[in-house]
Amino acid sequence: MRKGFPEPMETLIKQFSKMPGIGARSAQRMTFHILKSAKEDVEELTRSIKNVKENIRFCKTCNNLSDRETCSICSDNTRDKIKICVVESPASVYAMEKSGIYNGLYHVLLGELSPIDGVGPDELKIKELVQRVKGSKIEEVIIATDFTTEGETTALYLFEILKPLKVKISRLARGVPIGGTLEYADVGTLQMAFEERKSA
């Protein structure tokens, strides 16, 4: 009979394989890595996994990921508290923060409108956004949902629902990406870049 790895290894390989982007081969290498690592490093890894699972929650103000009730951005007094950038996910917050171009607050919707998947406005943190804007000195809401069908639908919906609140509402610009060539730009992007061209 053909033999695989010992059962504890096969189990771990199977579990690693469930992770996004991890194939059977990577899972096998990761398991060998665990085997070879120092005992303390492995203990540190399992502790870190537990720590993430047990201590990360959503910020009660903006729904960003946080290890405290209020996230590090909402509790940072140097941030510009008259702007809210509305994004779909904590990953978007991370991308914006990494770019370092924005110093205001965020509001994470924790999803995007997708009628086909049964995701309506009540499933997203939209009511909370409206409440937040109403009871504050917010002057501008920057809608930064993705430029996908669902992201655009969400943006349109937000626009409608925020209009009565008399704050400035803006949407990130669409166009040809920096470094992008017209030759390889898709038709939709080209069309948008053309329609939204700016006079010099």
Place this chain on the structure above:
Amino acid sequence: MRKGFPEPMETLIKQFSKMPGIGARSAQRMTFHILKSAKEDVEELTRSIKNVKENIRFCKTCNNLSDRETCSICSDNTRDKIKICVVESPASVYAMEKSGIYNGLYHVLLGELSPIDGVGPDELKIKELVQRVKGSKIEEVIIATDFTTEGETTALYLFEILKPLKVKISRLARGVPIGGTLEYADVGTLQMAFEERKSA
């Protein structure tokens, strides 16, 4: 100030990034996967990691990975106990077993001779191999170290040291791989395939 993920997440991302083949982006996706997974699944994962680290050892006979003192191959009575296939690592055993072409025993050297890295015969399980062959009914030793410089050096050394024992010694064949075209074969492979050609 720019903000990253909460500290427990950053720590876990850093630890995942240390694994072979896992870049910053994969590590981030894996961490999000942990966040989204059910609590029980995460507990199962940490338990499996611990289980591998604490319960996997080397088989006392062949040095293959095992969760018991003697591995499942050495303790399998249906295996052909007159042949030993000598390989560098447990991963080689796995590759051979997956192919299903071999039903004998193994001996894992746990490394390869590499004078440049200070790995001499005493660092490998070579003495143990000699002992094993001496005190048994082994009739053939199949040397299946890799066809790299170190693997070939190891094979040569094994050949010399096993010669006095009067067992049949063989080495896996070298040549153009199945499905390989002459056009893309490297010079070394072509030369070997030519020298070791078989008369029809």
